[in-house]
Amino acid sequence: MTRSRLNEIKKLLSKYSYEYYALDQPSVSDAVYDSLMSELKQIEAAHPAWITPDSPTQRVGNKLSDGFAKVRHPRRMVSLNDVFDKDDVVAWVNRIDKLLPAENHEFFADIKMDGLACALIYLDGIFTQAVTRGDSFVGEDVTNNVRTIKNVPLRLHEAEGYEIFLRGRTEIRGEIVMLKKDFTVLNEQRRVAGKPEFANPRNLAAGTIRQLDPRLVAERPLHFRGYDIIRDNAGDVPTNSFVYQALTALGITRNKQASVFTDIAGVMNFVNEWDEKRQKLPFNTDGLVIKINDRMRFDELGLVGKNPRGAVAYKYAAEQATTIVRDIVISIGRTGAATPVAVFDPVVVAGTTVQHASLHNADEIARLDVRRGDTVVVFKAGDIIPQIEAVLVELRPKDTRPIDYPAELARQYPELKFVRPEGEAVYRVKGLSGPLILKRALKHFASKGALDIDTLGEKNVEALVDAELVRDLADIYTLAKEQLLTLERFADISAQKLIDAIAAKKQPTLERFVYGLGIRHVGAQTAIDLVNHFESLDRLAQAGLDELQSVDGVGAVVAESIVAWFADEDNAALLEKFTLLGVTPIYKVRQGELAGKNFVITGALQSMSRNQAAEKIRALGGTFQTSVGKDTTYLVAGGKVGASKLARAEKYGTKVIDELNLLNLLESSGK
Structure with a gap:
């Protein structure tokens, strides 16, 4: 950097x-x-x-805006340190144990609301003032606006056992939020009225409270939810769990999910439970607050900087993150559509590591104005599919250039022509229909070098696709004998033979399966090299450009093609469909007498084809290469050898053998 x-x-x-x-x-x-x-x-x-004094890591911006009177908090409205997993929680508890040895801690946990922090001041039970958190020392007086929030009591409820809170100064701290259902209704009203929609409930709640006209505030459905009570006498609130009991007794809305735990295991069960259920909450949240329940112990622990030692904010996996776009590659889908894919530095979004996202089409690239080298905001649509939300143009390198999509197509696919049909946003391969592409793909998938599915040759492939019994590669595993018998090409025996042949290939070797997928530039040997390196389809699918290029024989062009194939949404759905149908490719460690030996064949062989020879070499653990290099062991001469090949063989010390020598080598190694 x-x-x-x-x-x-x-x-x-x-x-x-x-x-x-x-x-x-x-x-x-x-x-x-x-x-x-x-x-x-x-x-x-x-x-x-x-590091300089003006770095955001060294100070928090604390300038307050004009328009509201400034109010100093008698007790600072602190923020909390963030934790992200169980190890962080354990480390936090260990630090507490060192400061308070021999203590059996109780922990209080509650949902962390995504709203505007605010303090309500009651004098002798009467609502008198509302103050925002501000910079934690000084906030803004927003009393007139908060008074319009219907669930803020203007007088605290009188309840037996809680009379003390109706005497003197009682400060109720909490969050002003807009519930998700109210936010949806409000945006629908604005959509109907032709007005721009609001971005999110938190921003809207904060912006509403800072309106100078309380009448506008009254029109918007805000809610206050309390989480703390501050008294001049700290002994009035012995525990955080008591605070929540008092809030309910005094008529203050608070979360019902809060609980007390005696160990970390209970806390983490609560964390995991609400990670799954938080989407069903009426308000937005990004985590939990975990505190020491005993308020006296909490105060004894004190502060570190602006953060209390006795509490932390557990943050769930971020649903947004920033990263840098390293490349934009183009994938050709099963219909011939050319789909651009952004490849970026690995980043964790919603709990998983992602490093590429579909850009959909040329119009989307233009709309975002995304370029190589840009810093982008990545999110997950529905917590599943990574997408680019925006470009942070302020961080754009000076030498970036807009993406010229037709030029990119010509550069990445020089052998193909593309057209953009009128009225469509997608470029497609010229002269190739979806069925034609599928026929080619299925013939390759079933070929001897790939899955080697007996009787699934060219004529049967065409019959299955034309009859629409097969719409993608995985559909062959759904075929039933009764379906085949409806086609002229099949009788009882031939139909059963094809069904059996397909079923026999539900557990192909991983390298044959990868080769059979038809990833551009990935031949049989490259598939073997990839599988030997990654050892699983999942690892291969998640690999980035740098890791792919660390594999022998995989350069930038091949790596781009692999990333683009796995980033294509249709291909991702295809792989998932294979899994659902019970197709489980198996990784086998390649062993044999020819392991570590590399072969190049030149000229025509008399006893077998070059592909057959390559298969035999690979079956015995050897590697088949297309050109002589410094790691080539044997150059097999099937006829006259050009002077250049002999010169390279001599240069690298490669042994030159004829077809008979190769046959003897294969026979002796296969015993």
């Missing part, structure tokens, strides 16, 4: 910080901010000398 990128990130984070803390109008999500902040921390960790 260069120092210029560090400075660019610092400038952008400063802008985002101002929007968030001063204006309450963030232009990006917390996940985007956190992702860029993480990258900045990594750069500074690698280059400590580059």
Whole structure:
């Protein structure tokens, strides 16, 4: 990473910080901010000398906007340190144990709401003031606006056993949120009225509270949910669980999911439970808050900087992250459609590592104006499919160029011609229909070098595709004898023979399966090399350009083609369909007498074809190469050998043998 990128990130984070803390109008999500902040921390960790006092890692932006009176919090409204997994939680507890040895801790956990933090001040039980968190020391007086929120009681409820909270100063801290259902209704109303829709509930809640006209606030369905009570006498609130009991007694809405636990195992069960169920909550959340339940112990632990030692925020896997686009490759799908794919640095989104995303078509590339070298925001649509949401143009390298899609097609597929039908956004291969592409793909899949499916030759392939019994490669595993008997080509015996031959190839070797998929530029030997390196289809599918190019014989063009194939949504669905149908390719460690020996064949052989010879060599563990290199063991001369090949063989010390020598070698190695 260069120092210029560090400075660019610092400038952008400063802008985002101002929007968030001063204006309450963030232009990006917390996940985007956190992702860029993480990258900045990594750069500074690698280059400590580059750290300057104005770095966002050294201070929090705290300038407050005008328009509301400033109010100092008697007790700071702190933020929490983030944790991301069980190891982080265990480390947090271990630090507490060192400070409070021989203590049996109780833990209090609750859903972390994604809203605007606010403190409600009650004097003798009467609502008198509402103050935003601001910079944690000083907030803004938004009393008139908060007074319009219907579930904020103007007088605390009188409840037996909680009378003390109706005397003196009681501060209720919580979040102002807009429920998801209300947000949906509000946006639908704006859509009907032809007005722009709001981005998300959190931004809308924050923006609404900072409106100068309380009448506008009253028109929007906001809710307050409490999570803490502050009293001058700390002994009035002995535990966090008591706080929640008191909130309900006083008439303050609070979350019902909060629970107390006596060990980390219970806390993590709660974490995992709500990771699965959080989408069903009425409000947005990105995690949980975990605290020491005992308030006296909590206060004893004190603060580190601006964060209390006695509490942490458990963050679920971010649904957005930033990364850098390294390449844009094009995949040709089963219908002949040319689909662009962005390949980027690996990044964790919604709990999984992703490194490529479909860009759909040329129009989408133009809309996003995404380029090689751009820093982009990646998200997962429905937590499944990675997509690029936006480009952070502020971090764009100066030498980038817009993507010229027709030029990219010509560069990546010089042997093909493409057309863009009128009214469509997609470029397609000229002269190739979907059925024609499928016939070619299925013939290759069933060929001897691939799965070697007996009786599934050219005529049967055409019959199956024309009858629409097969719409993709996996469909052959769904064929029934009764379906085949409806075609003129099949009688009882021939139909059963094909069904049996297909069933016999439900567990092909992985290298034959990879070759059979028909990935452009991936021949039989390359498939073997890939399988020997990755050892599983999942690992191959997730490989990035750099790792692919570390495999012998795989250069930039081949790596691009592999990434594009696995990034294609149709291909991903095809692989999933194979799995559902019980097709399980098997990785076998290739062993044999010819292991470690590399062969090149030139000229015509008399006893077998070159492909047959290659199969025999591979079956005995050898490697079949297309040209003589420094690692070639044997050059097999099937006829006259050109002077250039002999010169290369001599240069690299490659042994030249004839066909008889090859046959003897194969026979002796096969015993």
